[in-house]
Amino acid sequence: MSIKLVLGIDIGGTNTVFGLIDQEGNEYLMSSIPTNSNQPPEDLFNRLFLKFDELTKKINIDFHLVGIGIGAPNANYYKKTIEYPPNLRWGYVEVENIIKKFYTQPIALTNDANAAALGEMYYGAAKGMKNFIVITLGTGLGSGIVVDGNLVYGNDGFAGEIGHTVVFPDGRQCGCGKKGCLETYASAPGIKRTVLELLSKYNYESKFRKLSFDDFDAKMITDAALEGDEIALKAFDFTAKILGMKLADAVAHTSPEAIILFGGLANAGDLLLIPTKRYMEEYLFHVFKNKVKIIKSELNEGKSAVLGAAALIWHDILKK
């Protein structure tokens, strides 16, 4: 009997990862190719499906492809398009039209954070939950909001951009063109900027006085904090305060059971999770106090978006 599998594709700025996933989240194939966004998007899908064909022949499994799920930056769930993603050079891409030339199976598309949320719901820390939020803390801050067991897409398919809510109206310049967005504080580059701000403010000794902005990363701030570096510790406290305050706002909108943190900065673990929870509680409206968990993702970082992209198709099938 042939196994039903979904092709999950995670399109990133540098690499595109893809895998064959069954309904339980088991991988039957996992591979990647360079995205090469200086070439037209057709080129990526050409190379991807060629490699996919090669690999499926090799694994020699009798399977039935039930659909193709894709996670990509600035992806629109309704229109099945990718629209002017900042780290890809493609502009407006009608993904469905391209894939139709290769496959007749159903296609679903959403942004990477939404895909990660579905991945957590089916295979990760949100199993069994109907209301939760996934926050990805990487180069930016992405978010996927699940209400009553479904992703919130909103009127235009772009809902869930908590990273671009306002913290300080005249705050840090954001890549999006606005000022003071949450992701300029709570993200891997955000905590680096905080280290510089704190070095400018305090006279504490710190290893970061000897390093240029381009020479350190979020992991080094985590390590320094664990070694007791005062600036690194204060940077985590500041990040947690801002993030906790804005997560309290997010709770006031959709009242989730849990908020799941994912991605580079979330790897700091309790160093970030414990103070973020404490600050969130401080800013929560009383009816929500002591109800909302903050937990770390249970998905493998490299594979979560592929699992989530595949879950897009499984979710649509299971809803019917």
Place this chain on the structure above:
Amino acid sequence: MSIKLVLGIDIGGTNTVFGLIDQEGNEYLMSSIPTNSNQPPEDLFNRLFLKFDELTKKINIDFHLVGIGIGAPNANYYKKTIEYPPNLRWGYVEVENIIKKFYTQPIALTNDANAAALGEMYYGAAKGMKNFIVITLGTGLGSGIVVDGNLVYGNDGFAGEIGHTVVFPDGRQCGCGKKGCLETYASAPGIKRTVLELLSKYNYESKFRKLSFDDFDAKMITDAALEGDEIALKAFDFTAKILGMKLADAVAHTSPEAIILFGGLANAGDLLLIPTKRYMEEYLFHVFKNKVKIIKSELNEGKSAVLGAAALIWHDILKK
């Protein structure tokens, strides 16, 4: 043939309004009694159902009661309870258990802003919309969030408390015990507080220099602004700026088609709506710009909560 009608009940701090409503929002009866929350809640329902019986005999319509929908402060949709509302003295009320003694029909319960949102969806400005937010600007700031045609209740039934998101972490004392909540700025008392703050900051001539805080209301600020009072004009600008900024945050969460303003302060009309829209656009993440309408409620203020409470039952029936 008997008509199918719903009893809609809006429990307020002073009065409780109730009405018989058909699926199209037509009223067959509308009345009110004092809430008297110094008496036990059983007393209110006793008096209400007694009066309801009397009135239905008088109107002499052959109807079939299909359900009872209730809007009340701090109402929990899942548990059918009212939980420690600030302006009622009841504490924790198991509403369903009380009503069961009188009626066997289905009961639905939610807070007044959520009820108003359903009212707008079925009978008002949100007809035909699947994603929108209703903001009530009265003594406080309430909100009802609709995603994909359903109210967002969240994990605990209390979702949609945008009035208690944080504007300034060390800002104005809020009735909820926190500081700097949106409703301390954008509400009828909020704009009054803003007038005082502006009088303390500027030297402009203003009629409000001759009035104590207790002697003016939001309507007088509207009138003064229309007459060109500099402080009143600045008060609307400040209120619109804060509200616009936080509505941009709300859009980033659920990406609504429209935000509908309702209640006392919304009666200022374009004086509030136009600058709120302008400021919201300024703070919106680029993908949402020029997509989200800000409009005024189309429901009669006195009856909207009753219509919305009745819509709770109609909505549950129509979903099945």
